[in-house]
Amino acid sequence: MAAAPRVRFAPSPTGELHLGGARTALFNYLFARQSGGKFYLRIEDTDVKRSKRQYVDQMFDGLKWLNLDWDGPAVFQSGRSEFHLDTVQKLLTEGNAYRCFCTVEELKKEREKAARSGEGYGYSGKCRNLTVEKIQLRLNRADPFCFRIRIPEGEVAFHDRIYGLITVSNREIDDFIIQRTDGTPTYNMTVVVDDSDMKITHVVRGDDHLTNTPKQIVIYQLLGRSTPEFAHLPMILGPDKRRLSKRHGALGVHEFRKMGYLPNALLNYLALLGWNPDTEQEVFEPSELMETFRLEQIQKKAAVYDEKKLKWMNGQHMAGRSAADLWERIQDMAPEWRANVDKDYLLNVLDVQKKRLKTLLEIMENSDFFFVDPSVYDEKTARKRWKDRSTSELITSYAERLTQLEEWDQETLESELRQLAAERGVKSSSLIHAARLAMTGVPKGPSLFLLMEMLGSETCIRRLETALRKLPSSSHPRQEEPSAG
Ligand code: GLU
Numbered sequence: 001m002a003a004a005p006r007v008r009f010a011p012s013p014t015g016e017l018h019l020g021g022a023r024t025a026l027f028n029y030l031f032a033r034q035s036g037g038k039f040y041l042r043i044e045d046t047d048v049k050r051s052k053r054q055y056v057d058q059m060f061d062g063l064k065w066l067n068l069d070w071d072g073p074a075v076f077q078s079g080r081s082e083f084h085l086d087t088v089q090k091l092l093t094e095g096n097a098y099r100c101f102c103t104v105e106e107l108k109k110e111r112e113k114a115a116r117s118g119e120g121y122g123y124s125g126k127c128r129n130l131t132v133e134k135i136q137l138r139l140n141r142a143d144p145f146c147f148r149i150r151i152p153e154g155e156v157a158f159h160d161r162i163y164g165l166i167t168v169s170n171r172e173i174d175d176f177i178i179q180r181t182d183g184t185p186t187y188n189m190t191v192v193v194d195d196s197d198m199k200i201t202h203v204v205r206g207d208d209h210l211t212n213t214p215k216q217i218v219i220y221q222l223l224g225r226s227t228p229e230f231a232h233l234p235m236i237l238g239p240d241k242r243r244l245s246k247r248h249g250a251l252g253v254h255e256f257r258k259m260g261y262l263p264n265a266l267l268n269y270l271a272l273l274g275w276n277p278d279t280e281q282e283v284f285e286p287s288e289l290m291e292t293f294r295l296e297q298i299q300k301k302a303a304v305y306d307e308k309k310l311k312w313m314n315g316q317h318m319a320g321r322s323a324a325d326l327w328e329r330i331q332d333m334a335p336e337w338r339a340n341v342d343k344d345y346l347l348n349v350l351d352v353q354k355k356r357l358k359t360l361l362e363i364m365e366n367s368d369f370f371f372v373d374p375s376v377y378d379e380k381t382a383r384k385r386w387k388d389r390s391t392s393e394l395i396t397s398y399a400e401r402l403t404q405l406e407e408w409d410q411e412t413l414e415s416e417l418r419q420l421a422a423e424r425g426v427k428s429s430s431l432i433h434a435a436r437l438a439m440t441g442v443p444k445g446p447s448l449f450l451l452m453e454m455l456g457s458e459t460c461i462r463r464l465e466t467a468l469r470k471l472p473s474s475s476h477p478r479q480e481e482p483s484a485g
Contacts, residue, residue, distance in 0.1 A: 006032070009021075009039070012043075030293040034291070040198060045077055046081075080197075091223070097149050121174075161229060162234075172214075192225075234274045234303055237302045249307060253266070268284050268313055278297065330364065352450060375441070392468055395467065411449075417431055
């Protein structure tokens with residue numbers, strides 16, 4: 001049996017955890033956990049200027065919120081520089097790296113020449129074979145230098161778990177820089193040292209790194225270290241088919257959290273960005289993802305981000321959660337929201353709203369009528385649903401009947417309304433719409449009778465009476481400035 005995989009998520013803390021990063025983390029996590037493997041987190045913070053502690057914290061928070069727990073403490077790449085530099089020295093000593101004294105101007109000229117001839121740029125290898133004396137001379141002059149890898153002849157072939165066999169001739173890989181003039185090692189160098197030291201067995205990352213992989217494999221080979229397997233994930237595109245970026249809307253995981261998305265819904269949606277489970281099923285709980293996910297079922301084709309679908313997915317997950325769970329999450333988002341309301345009533349509200357709305361924020365923004373009388377009535381709805389005196393008369397009768405009721409439940413409230421409509425020869429729906437407007441002030445809401453049952457007789461009758469005072473009673477539609485009821 002193959003050894004349990006060891007994988008890592010290796011974000012650079014130069015920005016917040018975005019959807020692409022979260023998806024990479026998720027696929028690594030699922031792949032590791034489903035076979036008892038390890039999932040590590042490595043913070044690639046060697047770019048001192050762009051790396052920020054606040055992004056590291058956000059990364060931790062975001063991953064924890066998504067429940068993508070990693071093994072052991074996070075590894076900070078900045079704490080490993082001695083290993084990186086030692087490895088560069090080893091490559092140098094063994095003749096697999098060399099000092100390059102080319103100046104910025106020289107390299108610029110090389111690049112311009114390549115551009116003129118229409119060829120892709122690759123370092124010319126000018127410093128590849130400097131004599132020991134020449135090197136010493138330049139060192140004595142304190143000329144600045146960087147270190148470059150000495151790419152051997154041959155080719156790199158590897159089997160990507162998603163892309164299949166990839167073969168690259170070493171002629172296409174130039175002697176790239178492994179340690180800069182300022183002494184800092186470059187990404188391709190550090191990533192190999194760290195992945196190798198962490199005994200990573202599978203590197204699962206975005207396909208923007210596909211061109212780096214052959215370079216990294218050469219380093220593994222020159223160091224005589226074993227090469228991990230690779231799986232490169234398809235890009236995520238925006239609806240305009242361009243690479244997903246800030247332009248396409250909220251992209252940081254913490255923004256989705258603030259907008260009232262559930263972590264499981266986001267995970268579910270992210271999993272389907274590129275992974276094709278080959279079933280009709282679309283809604284997956286994390287445990288189901290764990291069971292079903294296969295690295296091999298990831299498509300090469302770029303995935304397209306669809307905010308509507310994500311929202312729909314969130315609605316599906318929200319409907320399946322208990323009201324108590326949703327309440328806890330709302331408190332996490334906005335601790336003061338309806339803090340003084342009776343808890344049982346509040347949970348009932350959440351139970352009703354979770355089935356018809358798509359995010360927690362939508363619930364928070366569209367539930368006022370459960371708690372306070374409407375202070376305004378949507379103008380368009382009033383024009384359409386409360387046209388004239390006849391509506392007022394019907395509502396007056398309904399209110400009167402309600403005061404006589406002995407039972408206050410959905411069924412009674414409904415049959416009373418339908419009976420009245422039948423007696424007056426009007427459609428029940430016209431009465432329902434008008435009553436809903438009186439109860440909520442807005443065009444859409446939950447089932448009227450359920451709402452009325454929850455609100456209780458006193459509140460309902462008061463709301464009908466207020467609406468009767470404020471909404472048009474003449475045949476000329478008009479909209480008064482409604483005041484609090
Ligand atoms: N820090 C790199 C990035 O965020 C990691 C790439 C890798 O996984 O090797 O793109």
